Amino acid sequence: MLRRLSVAAFAVAGVCGIVASSNGAERPKGPAPIAIEGDASLRPWTRYPGWTTRSFSGFNSLAATASPPAGSQLRKLDGPIVGDPAIGRQLVADRSRGGSCLACHIMGPAGNADLPGNVGPDLSEIGGAGRDDEWLFNYVFDPRVYNPETIMPPWGSHGIFNDGEIGHIVAFLKTLKEPARFGNALDDPRKRPMPEEKRDNLDPLVNPGMWAVEKAQELWKTPGPNGSSCASCHANPDAELKTWAASMPYWEPRLNKILGVEEFVTRHAKATTGQTFLMQSDENTALAVYLRYLANGTPIHLDQTSAEARAAYSRGMALTTRKVGRLNMSCADCHSPEKGGLKWVRGQWLGQLRGQLDHFPTWRTSQQSVWDIRKRFQWCNVAIGADDLPPDAKEYGDLEFYLAAQNDGLKLNVPGIRH
Amino acid sequence: MAEKPRIKLPSQARKGEIIEIKTLVSHAMENGLRRDQNGVTIPRKIINRFVCEFNGQLVFRCDLDTAVAANPYLQFFAKVEGDGTFRFSWTDDDGSTLTAEERIIVTA
Amino acid sequence: MRMISRRDAMALGAFVAVAGHTGVIASPVEAESEIAKFSAGATPRTGNITIDLPEIAENGNSVPLAIAIDSPMTERDHVSEVLVVAERNPRPVIAKFQFTLMAGRAQASTRIRLASSQSIIVLAKTNSGALLMGQKPVKVTIGGCGG
Numbered sequence: 001m002l003r004r005l006s007v008a009a010f011a012v013a014g015v016c017g018i019v020a021s022s023n024g025a026e027r028p029k030g031p032a033p034i035a036i037e038g039d040a041s042l043r044p045w046t047r048y049p050g051w052t053t054r055s056f057s058g059f060n061s062l063a064a065t066a067s068p069p070a071g072s073q074l075r076k077l078d079g080p081i082v083g084d085p086a087i088g089r090q091l092v093a094d095r096s097r098g099g100s101c102l103a104c105h106i107m108g109p110a111g112n113a114d115l116p117g118n119v120g121p122d123l124s125e126i127g128g129a130g131r132d133d134e135w136l137f138n139y140v141f142d143p144r145v146y147n148p149e150t151i152m153p154p155w156g157s158h159g160i161f162n163d164g165e166i167g168h169i170v171a172f173l174k175t176l177k178e179p180a181r182f183g184n185a186l187d188d189p190r191k192r193p194m195p196e197e198k199r200d201n202l203d204p205l206v207n208p209g210m211w212a213v214e215k216a217q218e219l220w221k222t223p224g225p226n227g228s229s230c231a232s233c234h235a236n237p238d239a240e241l242k243t244w245a246a247s248m249p250y251w252e253p254r255l256n257k258i259l260g261v262e263e264f265v266t267r268h269a270k271a272t273t274g275q276t277f278l279m280q281s282d283e284n285t286a287l288a289v290y291l292r293y294l295a296n297g298t299p300i301h302l303d304q305t306s307a308e309a310r311a312a313y314s315r316g317m318a319l320t321t322r323k324v325g326r327l328n329m330s331c332a333d334c335h336s337p338e339k340g341g342l343k344w345v346r347g348q349w350l351g352q353l354r355g356q357l358d359h360f361p362t363w364r365t366s367q368q369s370v371w372d373i374r375k376r377f378q379w380c381n382v383a384i385g386a387d388d389l390p391p392d393a394k395e396y397g398d399l400e401f402y403l404a405a406q407n408d409g410l411k412l413n414v415p416g417i418r419h
Numbered sequence: 420m421a422e423k424p425r426i427k428l429p430s431q432a433r434k435g436e437i438i439e440i441k442t443l444v445s446h447a448m449e450n451g452l453r454r455d456q457n458g459v460t461i462p463r464k465i466i467n468r469f470v471c472e473f474n475g476q477l478v479f480r481c482d483l484d485t486a487v488a489a490n491p492y493l494q495f496f497a498k499v500e501g502d503g504t505f506r507f508s509w510t511d512d513d514g515s516t517l518t519a520e521e522r523i524i525v526t527a
Numbered sequence: 528m529r530m531i532s533r534r535d536a537m538a539l540g541a542f543v544a545v546a547g548h549t550g551v552i553a554s555p556v557e558a559e560s561e562i563a564k565f566s567a568g569a570t571p572r573t574g575n576i577t578i579d580l581p582e583i584a585e586n587g588n589s590v591p592l593a594i595a596i597d598s599p600m601t602e603r604d605h606v607s608e609v610l611v612v613a614e615r616n617p618r619p620v621i622a623k624f625q626f627t628l629m630a631g632r633a634q635a636s637t638r639i640r641l642a643s644s645q646s647i648i649v650l651a652k653t654n655s656g657a658l659l660m661g662q663k664p665v666k667v668t669i670g671g672c673g674g
Contacts, residue, residue, distance in 0.1 A: 049456045114644070115583075115668055186582055186666055195585065204425050205441045208490045211422050347583060347668025365589035368447070368489045419585035437631035450640070452617060473629060480625040481635070486616050488589040488638040495624075498631030 034267035041279040045390035060324040071142030088172025115347040118189035119340040128177040151333035189344040209363030209415030216290030224273030246298035251309040258397030292414035316402025326385025353406040359416025450485035468510040474503040558619040569658035576661030587667040593636035606633035615645035
C-alpha cells in the first residue's frame with residue numbers, strides 16, 4: 001500500500017563522489033539530494049479521520065472536471081410557488097447544507113439574526129423588491145442564468161436543495177420586507193469589527209505549536225537507518241538555514257513540479273539519512289515548522305526567474321479562479337476582495353491571499369494540532385464539497401507557489417496560532 | 420502528558436512582591452463527548468486538579484472540569500516573603516500526577 | 528448542608544435567568560443547581576468581579592478567560608473560593624479556584640471550551656460569608672460554512 005521511496009542515484013550536479021558520512025564530515029555541493037521516485041504521502045490517499053467520508057466525485061476538484069454544466073436556461077414554473085415560509089426560514093440557516101444562505105446574506109429574522117454573513121447582499125427586504133416567483137426560484141436554483149460571474153452556489157443544479165425546498169425558501173424570501181433588527185452591533189456583519197490576531201506566535205505559553213520546535217530539534221539529532229541525522233550535514237541549523245524556508249516553495253526540475261518545504265523534507269530525508277517522514281506525519285510537520293522557525297523574520301521571496309517557475313505561477317493563479325465542489329466556489333470567491341474577501345461568512349472573517357502564508361504551519365485551536373498549508377487547502381476543498389487531493393499533488397504545489405508570491409515581502413512568523 | 424510542562428515565573432523577586440505565574444501542560448483533556456470515526460464515544464480523561472504550593476504551603480488550587488481547553492493553561496499570582504521552592508502538580512483522572520518545581524530567590 | 532430557602536432559590540433563579548443573554552438558559556436546572564450548591568444559602572450580590580472574555584470567539588475550542596475579584600486578600604478580608612459556570616455547556620461547571628493569602632490576588636486566567644454562545648457566570652465566596660456574583664456574555668461562531 002505504501003510505495004517505498006527509492007533513491008535515484010544522487011542527482012547532484014558536479015559532485016566528485018562526496019557522500020555524507022555518518023560522522024557528518026563532508027556535505028555534497030550542488031542541489032540538495034532528494035528521492036525522485038515514489039510519492040511523498042500515503043497512497044491511496046484517503047481523507048483524515050474525522051473528516052466527512054462523502055465522495056464528491058460528481059463535482060469539480062482542483063485536478064478533475066466533473067460538475068454538472070451551468071444552467072443556461074430559465075426553468076419555467078407551472079404556477080405560483082407553494083411553500084411554507086416557516087420551513088424556508090429554517091432551511092436558509094441550515095449549517096449542514098453548506099451554510100446555508102445565512103452564511104453570506106443578512107436575511108431579516110432568519111437564524112435569529114445571529115451572526116449572518118455579508119458576502120452577498122442584504123436580503124431583508126427582498127420580499128418587497130418587485131421580484132416575481134420565477135425570478136426568485138431560478139436565482140436560488142442556479143444563479144448563473146442571471147449572473148455568470150456569481151459566487152453563489154447553484155443550490156438546485158448541484159442537488160443541494162430540491163424543488164420543494166427551494167419553494168419553501170422562496171416563500172420565506174417573499175416575507176422579508178423589513179430591515180433586519182440586530183440584538184447588538186456584533187450581530188451585524190457591517191458593524192462587526194475585523195478580527196485582529198494579537199497572540200504572540202512564539203510564546204510557548206500561548207502557542208502549543210511551539211512544542212513542534214522542540215520535537216524537531218530532537219529529530220534533528222536522531223540518526224536514521226543510514227546512521228546519519230540531519231545534524232550530520234547541518235550541524236548548525238540556526239546559522240545555515242537562517243533564510244532558506246523563506247525562499248520556498250520552488251520549482252524542482254528533477255521532479256517537474258513545485259516542491260514545498262513539507263515535500264522537500266520527505267524526499268530529502270529519504271535521500272540522506274534514510275528516514276521516512278511522509279507529508280502530514282507528526283515528524284514532517286514538526287520539521288516543517290522548525291525549518292521556517294529558523295528563518296523567522298526573513299521576508300518571503302520566491303525565485304521566479306525560470307520559465308518553469310513563471311508557468312507554475314500562472315497555473316497557480318488559474319487554480320485560484322477554478323470553480324470546484326458542490327458549492328461551486330473558487331479560492332478567489334472567498335479570498336479576493338473583489339468578491340468575498342474581507343467580508344464575513346457567518347461569524348468568520350475571510351482574509352485575502354496576502355497575509356495568509358507567513359504564519360504557516362499554524363497551530364489550529366479548533367483542531368488542537370499544527371496544520372501546514374497543504375492540509376489547509378485540503379480542508380477548504382472538502383468544506384465546499386470538493387474532493388481533496390493528496391498533499392503532494394502538483395496542483396497544490398502550483399497553488400502554494402502563487403500564494404507565496406502574493407505574500408512576497410512578508411516576514412515569516414512560524415508557528416502561527418489561529419482558530 | 421507527553422511534553423514537559425511550561426512554567427513561567429521570575430527567578431528572583433523582592434520580599435512581599437506579588438509575582439505572576441503562568442503554566443501550560445500538554446494534555447488532550449478528552450471531555451467524554453467526542454466520538455471516534457466508528458461512532459464510539461472516546462472516554463473522558465482530563466486533568467482534574469492543579470495545585471501550586473510554596474515551601475509546602477498551598478498558594479492556589481484549581482479543580483478543572485471538562486470545559487477547560489486542551490493543553491490547560493493556568494495563570495495566577497503568588498506573594499513571596501522569602502526564598503523557596505514552588506511545587507506544581509497536575510492530577511489526571513486516572514490518578515497519575517505530574518509535578519514540577521521552580522526555585523525563587525527573594526531579596527529584602 | 529442547609530437547604531436554601533425558597534426565597535433565596537427564587538432570587539438565585541431570577542439572577543441566573545437574567546444572566547443568560549437571551550434570558551433563557553439551555554440547561555437551567557443543572558447550572559442553577561450547581562450555583563445553589565456553591566452558594567450554600569448565601570444571597571449573591573453583584574459587583575467586584577471583572578470577567579475578561581472576547582466578545583466573539585472564532586471557535587469554541589479555546590476561549591481565553593480571565594477573572595479578577597477586587598479584594599485586599601488580607602487575613603481580615605479575602606476571597607476563598609470561586610466557581611466558574613458556563614450556563615449552556617453540557618456540563619455547566621468549568622472550574623473552581625481556591626485562593627489563599629499566599630496568592631496575593633484573587634485573579635486567575637485560563638482557556639475554556641464553549642459549546643455555543645452563552646454567558647459565563649462567576650461566583651466568589653469571601654471569608655466573611657459574603658457571596659459575590661458576576662456574568663459576561665460571549666458569542667461563539669463554529670466555522671463559517673459548516674467546517
